[in-house]
Amino acid sequence: MATEPLTAERILEATEEVLRRYGPAKATVVDVARVLGVSHGSxxxxxxxxxALREAVTSRWLSRTETVLAGIMEGEAEPGPEKLRGWLLALFDTKRHKAGDDPELFATFSVLIDESSDVVDAHLxxxxxxxxxxxxxxxxxxEFVAADPASAAGAVFAATARFHDPAYAPEWRKPTIDAEFTAVCDLLLRGLRA
Incomplete structure (x- = not known):
């Protein structure tokens, strides 16, 4: 049996491991319990x-991106254009690294995200x-002119979807993607500037 106390965090870590190993179609709660050395009832x-377990692991995965971005949003005072560019770049880099560094888990979460619409809606x-x-x-x-900042933010998010929507992940490996990202950011910032 397990020597460490069983916590939700340990269960979520084990679930990621199981999902990485077996994929979402074959991973079971029994597999998670086996990795933890506990019964599935635990x-x-x-x-x-x-x-509920799959939603929690999806939420945990998405919240990692939210935390990185919140750090930029709440970070040191810098001009709006630089903060916006930094936030968009961090969003792109975070998603790109998730897709490239752990492709099995990224593919798994692409499936889980389709199942967890409430979790995805909360993330968005x-x-x-x-x-x-x-x-x-x-x-x-x-620094920006926007009659309605929420609408402007929504337009920026939609205009940059190619750099953060997982559906575009295969394009993120293109050698021109960084230049394309910079061009889109430059265009958006010119449109927002006072």
């Missing part, structure tokens, strides 16, 4: 259903909130 005490809402705050700051400082 896992169910923390997560009432397999769906958080990203929109962060982006809106950056645009609002830029408007307050006179």
């Amino acid at each position: 896992v169910y005490r923390h997560f009432r259903t397999k769906a 809402t958080e990203l929109a909130h962060q982006l809106t705050r950056i645009v609002e700051e830029g408007v307050r400082e006179g």
Whole structure:
């Protein structure tokens, strides 16, 4: 049996390992329990259903990106254009690294995301909130012109989808992708500037 106390965090770590090994179609709660050295009932005490476990692991995975981006949004005071560019670049880099560094888990989460629409909606809402705050700051400082910062942030997010939507992951390996990202950012920043 396990010597460490069984926590939700340990279960989620083990679930990622199992998903990486078996993929979402074959991974089971019994596999997670086996990795932890506990009964599957112990896992169910923390997560009432397999769906709840899969949602929690998806949420955890997405929240890593949110945390990185929140650090930029709340970080040191810098001009709005630089903060916006830094936020967009961090979003792109985070997604690109997830796809390139751990392709099995990235593919697994692409499947899980389709199952967890509420989790994905919450993630997208958080990203929109962060982006809106950056645009609002830029408007307050006179660096951006936007009658409605939320609409402007939504337009920026939509215009940069190619650099953060997992559906575009195969394109992220193209040798021209960084130049394309820079061109899109430059265009958006020119459009937002006062």
